[in-house]
Amino acid sequence: MSSTSAAPGLAVVTGASSGIGRALARGLAARGHPLLLVARRWQRLEALAVELRARHRVDVEVWPCDLADGEQVARLGEELRSRHVAVFCNNAGFTTCGAVSEADPAREAEAVAVNVTAVHGLALAALPGMLQRGRGAILVTGSAAGEQPVPSAATYAATKAFVNAFAQALSVELRGTNVTCTLLAPGPVRTEFFAVGGVGRMEALTRWFSWQAPERVAEDALRAMERGRRIVIPGPAAKLQAFAGRHTPRALLFPLLRAVFLPIVRFSGARSHVRAWPPSPATSSRFVASEREVDDQASLRG
Numbered sequence: 001m002s003s004t005s006a007a008p009g010l011a012v013v014t015g016a017s018s019g020i021g022r023a024l025a026r027g028l029a030a031r032g033h034p035l036l037l038v039a040r041r042w043q044r045l046e047a048l049a050v051e052l053r054a055r056h057r058v059d060v061e062v063w064p065c066d067l068a069d070g071e072q073v074a075r076l077g078e079e080l081r082s083r084h085v086a087v088f089c090n091n092a093g094f095t096t097c098g099a100v101s102e103a104d105p106a107r108e109a110e111a112v113a114v115n116v117t118a119v120h121g122l123a124l125a126a127l128p129g130m131l132q133r134g135r136g137a138i139l140v141t142g143s144a145a146g147e148q149p150v151p152s153a154a155t156y157a158a159t160k161a162f163v164n165a166f167a168q169a170l171s172v173e174l175r176g177t178n179v180t181c182t183l184l185a186p187g188p189v190r191t192e193f194f195a196v197g198g199v200g201r202m203e204a205l206t207r208w209f210s211w212q213a214p215e216r217v218a219e220d221a222l223r224a225m226e227r228g229r230r231i232v233i234p235g236p237a238a239k240l241q242a243f244a245g246r247h248t249p250r251a252l253l254f255p256l257l258r259a260v261f262l263p264i265v266r267f268s269g270a271r272s273h274v275r276a277w278p279p280s281p282a283t284s285s286r287f288v289a290s291e292r293e294v295d296d297q298a299s300l301r302g
């Protein structure tokens, strides 16, 4: 797949206000792509746009959008249909943590809307134009967590199972079209992801695991996308995680997750949100985003 490197066309990145998406945007700007940056926190997008215009002399547009909102996703989809999109990084997403039975149903539904419905709808919006022009690349951020059911992140892992399957099937369907779809399936990456999921101490408790920098993940992803690869799993630890998730017999996997992962999730929550596991009807295991993150988002809404 050489179309993206030959003449850098418009690159759209969802979830560009933070973490992997921001690193993807920086990597694409360094390659000379004009950009359309999508997320809710538009001040962050504006700041990134200023940085990238100055550093790489590329055009950068900002598109504030709540991808949990069907109307806003539809408007973004119309925009994708009307533009010559060369690269579409379908990346925004978040996790919830804790027992589904005690979760906020609205927040769980939001995860499905952002991680599944928006990803699916926007890929289908970008695709026809790419096929018509005979060039284009879609990068979809799934997760190594999508390779097995994950108790305590049940909704998230299920949404990523959808994304992992969808992106790879699309990749195979597109063979021979000069349009590609690449699945990015990372393991743990140092971003705001775990704080947003209410398990901000996860990294501190799992230093033995190989955490990756978002810049490294993004660079691996963009190289794989430029080669038209079906899937990229950055780093040996994530590869091992994905392999084990796929191939470990469930009779072994679930007791293992119960013994190792559930306590980590429990103790990764903010102190005031640590709950007994398994949760009793009297307790709530729904973790909330860190105060910093809540404040950040509240101020941006206001």
Ligand SMILES: NC(=O)c1ccc[n+]([C@@H]2O[C@H](COP(=O)([O-])OP(=O)(O)OC[C@H]3O[C@@H](n4cnc5c(N)ncnc54)[C@H](OP(=O)(O)O)[C@@H]3O)[C@@H](O)[C@H]2O)c1
Residues within 6 Å of the ligand: 014, 015, 016, 017, 018, 019, 020, 021, 038, 039, 040, 041, 042, 065, 066, 067, 068, 091, 092, 093, 094, 095, 114, 141, 142, 143, 144, 145, 185, 186, 187, 188, 189, 190, 191, 192, 193, 194, 196
């Ligand atoms: N970090 C990891 O360990 C890890 C591992 C595997 C997969 N992933 C996946 O990588 C992707 C990026 O996550 P990250 O690690 O970079 O986390 P992050 O730092 O929290 O970034 C998440 C991005 O998604 C955007 N987003 C979330 N909800 C949104 C909404 N309703 N509307 C629009 N944008 C929304 C956020 O923007 P706003 O808040 O400004 O809207 C932010 O830009 C996600 O799909 C995640 O599932 C992450």
